[in-house]
Amino acid sequence: MKTLVLAGVSTLALSAAAMAADKTLTISVYSFSQDEFKELVYDPFERICGCEIVVETGNSIERMAKIEANKDAPVIDMAVLSTHDALGAARNGLLQPIDVSALSNYDKLYDIAKDPLGDNMGVGYTFYATSIAYRSDKVTVDSWADLLSPELAGNVALPDVTTNQGPPALYMIGKAMGDTDSSLTTPIEAVGEKADDIVTFYVRSSQLAQLMQQEEIWAAPVGRFAWGRFKDNGLPMAWAEPKEGQTGGMNVMVMTANNGNEELALQFMDFWLSTEIQTALANALIDSPANSEVVVSDEVAANLTYGAETVEQLDLLDPATILDKRESWLEQWNTKVMK
Template identity: 45%
Template sequence: MKKASLAGMLALLGTGLLTLAVSPAHAEKRTLVLSAYPIAQPLFNKYVYAPFKEKCGCEIVVETGNNADRIAKLDARRDNPVVDLVLLSDFGMLEASRKGLIQPLDYSKLKNYSQIYPFARNPIGGNYAVGYTIYSVGLVYRTDKIKSLTSWKDLWRDDMKGRIALPDVSTTQGPLALQMADIAWGGKTENFSTGMQKILAIKNNVVTFSKNSAQLSSLFAQDEIWAAPVARFTWAQLMKTGMPLKWSIPTEGQAAGMNVMGIVNKSKNADLAYQLMDFWLSKEVQTALAMELVDSPVNTQVVLPKDKAEFNTYGGEHIASLKFVKPETLLKHRSAWLEQWNKGISK
């Protein structure tokens, strides 16, 4: 009897320990790994990561870097991925999807999907992505030096010689400006050959082919340039130069770029990735990021006050003016553009 009783007690004790081991209260938190751009991470932590962690009861680890480096990492770890959710440019995501690194999305799992602009829905085809922010590239000019700029073609005017900056074609904004030059000068081919020819023809009129937005702020502040194509997310910084600057939406429209989200193929936490994606697209999060001038919203329910709207790609006129470069066009011609550019600039 004593032996049986002892065995029973041990069995009960073992059952209790097993129950304790799998109790949710003692379970390890799940970790979602996000691959993102390094810019504004403290603000993303405040308005996206921290509130989401509280909501999901999980942890978030963030890897940062540029498009190319992060796609290379995804490729290197394709058989045993570390990253769950990745944020890339639209053309970067298309490249990743073509490499088999991204899984198709089930948009029915995103309750906020119906609230975003149509161009942000399935932006690269194949159901691989969803847009989470956009930006415009318009023309900015010194009002005390230039009467007006109403067309992209105005950058070719005689009074612009030695007073403009253009983005280098190797930058994210380079192909966007190339497209607008092509549109303005009546280009008819998808490789923007007319735009390329026109830009190279005025290379000696250009103060610099800028590699980043910080350069533009310095050039305007030091009175070296009077006009340049500018990305909307840098407008607030340019205004801090104290120069009399004006933003112009040219008659041909504004160049536009979009960043998108996708879920990594074989992700171990795809369910959490969907939840974070949907949270990011919500009116509340999109509004908070727009108010902090971090990202312009794609959620159509966002309402911004005038002082914040001015620095976002936001509002009917801005949205209607956007001209996106097709991601497949950029991927197809990127190498040829770089080759033509480097050869043409060095002549």
């Protein structure tokens, strides 16, 4: 893997001469797989730029709070966030537009990743599908409506509305019922009517994997990034391809406002979006590639959200909808489901 990255790096159009050797780039990222990111992304970039990358991790709330607390004198140059968190930060004046003309790999991205927030306030670098993992020896799942069917009563889990998987799954249930209104009123009411048939409303995919392993549930919506926990659990498992399609989520790179380190941040973004680096991260099963030129084996692809056909079928909730509607969703959820 290291050989692959180093070989690929040598082909990138990245001018070390344009970067000052004493430069430091401070990035804010998710805490998972940081050893792998260091090997595959941070260290190779440092060798090329002659700079130092300072990595700050934490959950989204902590990281966004730090960006906001230092709005007038930014201590973070570049961050990766979910689309709705990034849009919230943009609305609060914490971000600046990305000069996509400086990104040599921008045109290689799938269209959905190019400007998911509008006004070039973020660039997608990875996304994931959300569908239904289920016991293929117990049931067949062809539709999101099957989650509320008599065949799965007492053997299904759904994500809580406060999770990243919750609203998209509810939206797809509503879509299966013929209602795509962003209020989610129809699917929330339907789930409320079937609440006694739901084993749990989970908040973590690890909790869900345990319930599946213990054979307490047969089906549940889950993000593709967690699929490995299910497909290798020793039980007959399948990933549904519902007739309504699959949903999911996306993470984006953002640039903090007035950080004074824009040039180096752009060079790092471009490096991360390159075919070579996105391929290395995909082969390590860390991120599904937003770069459309990435090619991986069928075995690797089976663990990722991969390929133009899959990407085109993703029905993603608009980040503005998530920001504007989540309080209403929670109120309805508490009234209709958690009553």
